[in-house]
Amino acid sequence: MRIVITDCDHETIEEELDVAAAHGVEVVQARCRSEDEVIEAARDADGILVQYAPVTDRVLEALPRLRAIGRYGVGVDTVDVDAATARRVAVSNVPDYGTEDVSDHAVALALALVRGVVQLDRGVRAGEHALTPVKPLHRVKELVFGVVGMGRIGAATAVKARALGFTVIGCDPHVPPRTEAEEGIEAVEFDALLERADVVSLHVPLDASTHHLVDDAALSRTKEGAVLVNTCRGGVVDTAAVVRALRSGRLKGAALDVFEEEPLPLDSPLVGLPNTVLTPHAAWYSEESYSELKRRTIENVVDVCAGRTPRNILNPEVLS
Structure with a gap:
């Protein structure tokens, strides 16, 4: 053989x-x-x-x-x-x-955005100690965590986010909406999730139906000031649309582990934005x-x- x-x-x-x-x-x-x-x-x-x-x-x-x-x-x-x-x-x-590892990473990225950890760290290193760049911050228990894709990893992420105090809702583009997922997470339609979620965490496979699932149209329906987390596939997100949403303030932040082009080019506009957290397709690793x-x-x-x-x-x- x-x-x-x-x-x-x-x-x-x-x-x-x-x-x-x-x-x-x-x-x-x-x-x-x-x-x-x-x-x-x-x-x-x-x-x-x-x-x-x-x-x-x-x-x-x-x-x-x-x-x-x-x-x-x-x-x-x-x-x-x-x-x-x-x-x-x-x-x-x-x-x-990598179910445990990717879900751990997704939650870590979400918390880094929700608590402004990376921006505050950059500020301290630059001699700045003001909270202004990350305001407003809210308690986790006041926030809604939206999981897009309720497969193994999405479900694990939902359970971990709920344990931290988030109110968790979920949707799955491949499954008709139900009242409740198996994990006890409220199931909603995609548009409803975008409208309610303070954190939108992506956990879907990349196929014809999910390519650029998060585009300008989706982002226009997203709750203003929400944050986006992507640990699934880069092509699920329209990068240019996310950059526009970050610059306009529609998105408060984005934490991305995967990109449409990998490795991420140093001249990508994502690199220069202060409200991004970027990791090199590392969520799977332990x-x-x-x-x-x-x-x-x-x-x-x-x-x-x-x-x-x-x-x-x-x-x-x-x-x-």
């Missing part, structure tokens, strides 16, 4: 090599960025592990031996799942490896999540190639 890691920006692949050795699997690491590079690197692979490299219908057509694709992470927007299914190639992800992600990604692919049902699979019909 031969598995090719098409691309991986992790420091090592020791976890993958340990799993491979335990199953007698050969692992080859490449550094692919384009379709052609994936085709060349994976020409004789039984399975591939993918981080950001494109796996399109053209790539799949050129890899008739391929049986399994493992995506490092939750989202699979770089993989054409429909094309893979048509060619009976199993696609796996690791949907729950030592525990890092190890789990790497191990489970290759285990899913090994299982498919060995004729077993993997723990996670997006198109189980290909195994029948």
